Structure formats: C-alpha cells, structure tokens
Amino acid sequence: MELKNIILLVVMIIAGMIMGIMFNIALGKKLFDTGSIAGGAVVGVAMYVLGGGFSV
Amino acid sequence: MDKELKKGYVSLILFLVILSIAIIVKPKITIQVILVALAVIIMIIGQAKIQDLIAGLILHPIMAMTAGFLIAGAMGLAGGFDVLLILLRGWAEWELGGITIFGYIGVGVFLVNIPTIMPMPCGRILAAAVIPGVYLYGIEVAAVYGITYNSSLPASDPTNLKYLIILSTFLSAFIVNAAASCGPSPLGGVGGIGEGNMGVPIGTSGKSQACGIMIATGVCALVIALVVKPLPYA
Numbered sequence: 001m002e003l004k005n006i007i008l009l010v011v012m013i014i015a016g017m018i019m020g021i022m023f024n025i026a027l028g029k030k031l032f033d034t035g036s037i038a039g040g041a042v043v044g045v046a047m048y049v050l051g052g053g054f055s056v
Numbered sequence: 057m058d059k060e061l062k063k064g065y066v067s068l069i070l071f072l073v074i075l076s077i078a079i080i081v082k083p084k085i086t087i088q089v090i091l092v093a094l095a096v097i098i099m100i101i102g103q104a105k106i107q108d109l110i111a112g113l114i115l116h117p118i119m120a121m122t123a124g125f126l127i128a129g130a131m132g133l134a135g136g137f138d139v140l141l142i143l144l145r146g147w148a149e150w151e152l153g154g155i156t157i158f159g160y161i162g163v164g165v166f167l168v169n170i171p172t173i174m175p176m177p178c179g180r181i182l183a184a185a186v187i188p189g190v191y192l193y194g195i196e197v198a199a200v201y202g203i204t205y206n207s208s209l210p211a212s213d214p215t216n217l218k219y220l221i222i223l224s225t226f227l228s229a230f231i232v233n234a235a236a237s238c239g240p241s242p243l244g245g246v247g248g249i250g251e252g253n254m255g256v257p258i259g260t261s262g263k264s265q266a267c268g269i270m271i272a273t274g275v276c277a278l279v280i281a282l283v284v285k286p287l288p289y290a
Contacts, residue, residue: 008263015270020165022274026225026281028218031161031201035148039162040270043169047266050173 009048016044067098124184132188140189141196160197167193168229172236172269183234187227194226220286228280229273236269 020040024032071094078090099105131137148163149156158166167190171182198204198219205219280286 008267012263012267012270015267016165019169019270019274020162022278023161023165023225023229026274026277027161027222028281030203030218031197031222033159033161035157035159035162036165037162039158039165042158042162043166043173043270044267046166046173047169047270048263 009045012048013041013044016040016042016047019043063102067101070094070097070101121180121184124181127181127185128188131185137189137192141192144193145196160200164193164197164226168226169233169270169273171230171233172266172273179234179236183231187230187234190226190230191223194223197226198222217285221281224284224286225277225281229277232273232276233269236265236272 017037017040020036020038023036023040024034074090074094078087083090131140144163144167148158148160150158170186171179174182203215203219203222205216206213209216211217211220
C-alpha cells in the first residue's frame with residue numbers, strides 16, 4: 001500500500017470517528033454511546049474499501 | 057417547415073392542450089394516467105423508443121427511484137425489514153470480552169452511511185429502498201433508550217420531542233448520504249463532482265469526497281438535532 005493511500009485511510013477513519021462524536025452530541029446525554037466512534041471508524045474503513053461503487 | 061420541428065410543435069401543443077383540459081375539466085381518472093398516456097402518444101409522434109429515453113438519461117432517475125420503491129415494497133412484504141432489524145439488533149448488542157463494541161448508536165451511524173459506502177448509479181435506488189429500514193431502526197433505538205411517542209401529549213413534550221429528534225437525526229443523516237451517493241459519472245455523484253470540468257479520470261477524487269460527506273453527515277445530525285429541531289406533526 002502506498003503512503004498516500006495509508007494517509008487517506010487514516011484520514012477517512014478519523015473523519016468517521018469525528019462523525020460518530022457529532023452523532024453523540026446530536027443525540028444527547030441520554031443516548032451517549034462511545035460505540036458511535038467505533039461505528040464511525042468502521043464507516044471510514046468501509047468507505048475506503050468499497051467507495052467508488054458502480055460507474056454509470 | 058422542417059419535419060422534426062413540426063413534430064415538436066404538435067407534441068408541445070398536444071401536451072399543453074391536454075394538460076389544460078385536464079385542469080379545467082378535472083376528470084375522474086388520476087393525472088398520472090393522463091400523463092402516461094400523453095407520454096406514449098408523444099413518443100409515437102416523435103418516433104422515440106424507450107432506449108432513446110434511457111440513453112438520454114430522461115428516464116434514468118425516475119426508473120432508479122421506482123426500482124428503489126419496488127425493492128422497498130417487496131422487502132416489506134417479504135419481511136426483509138424485520139430481518140434487517142434483527143440483524144442490526146444483533147450487531148448492536150454484540151459483545152467482545154463483555155464489552156459492547158458498537159451499541160445501537162454505532163450501528164445507526166453505519167446504517168445512515170450505507171448509501172455512500174455502496175454508491176449506486178443513482179442515489180435514489182438505495183434512498184427509496186432502505187429508508188423504511190432507517191425509520192424503523194430509529195424507532196427501535198428510541199425504544200431501547202425508553203423513549204416512546206405519547207400521542208396524548210403535545211409534540212413539544214420533552215419525551216416526544218426527544219423521540220422526534222432521534223428519528224429526524226437518523227433520517228436526515230441518511231438523506232444526506234442518499235443525496236450525495238450517485239456513483240461516479242460525468243454527471244457528478246461521489247467521485248465525479250466537478251471531474252468533468254477538471255478533465256481528470258472519473259473516480260479520482262471519490263474517496264476524498266466520501267470523506268467530506270462523512271463529516272457533512274455528522275454536521276447534518278448536529279444541525280437537525282440542535283438547531284432546526286423537528287417540527288411537531290401532532
């Protein structure tokens with residue numbers, strides 16, 4: 001894996017984790033769950049691996 | 057007059073006249089039937105084939121959305137959404153060494169991002185097909201945290217409002233992804249936005265754009281939950 005791809009993967013994981021934190025803030029204290037950060041990280045990896053999808 | 061131009065005049069006049077009559081007379085049949093019949097007549101006049109319409113991308117978004125709705129309907133009838141909820145529940149409650157890894161919110165975060173993770177040629181396909189699942193999952197999450205909608209109380213009641221916020225947050229985050237999730241193409245979509253103008257190979261910036269959409273999903277959740285707040289419907 002090239003360095004630029006590793007950087008992109010790390011950036012996507014971090015972006016996913018930030019999204020997870022934002023979800024936690026949005027849903028409030030009662031629904032606080034650190035799992036959302038893990039979920040966000042998985043989203044980042046999934047988008048890196050599968051992103052691109054079908055071309056028209 | 058040019059033959060093609062004549063066909064154009066006839067089609068346009070026919071369209072305007074029939075539509076005007078339909079508005080004035082208000083027939084008992086629905087406007088969709090009239091429009092479909094009109095479309096067929098205009099296709100005959102213009103000697104257009106279905107392939108011509110698809111090639112011109114005229115039918116593409118409509119067909120994509122129709123396909124999505126058909127899948128959603130079929131899945132609903134076949135119990136697909138019930139199974140989806142069971143699977144999501146299992147994932148949310150999955151433990152590793154006694155610790156819940158994702159929880160309901162983590163799985164919800166994944167669910168709303170599915171359209172961007174698996175971009176279709178048209179974002180409408182997954183949007184229409186999966187949105188009932190997202191809605192049901194939102195209700196499930198609220199129920200897990202002991203939040204239910206009490207219709208005997210006003211929508212502004214704190215518990216009811218919390219319930220609406222949960223649903224709106226999941227749905228709006230999903231919609232952001234669905235709207236942004238058209239697959240790479242010269243027309244746009246993830247990986248294609250602006251690339252036609254830049255002249256770079258299609259899909260070059262797809263992952264970077266997906267990254268931006270992830271952040272936008274979180275921002276959307278924040279804005280909907282904290283700034284907009286759902287409008288009471290009851």
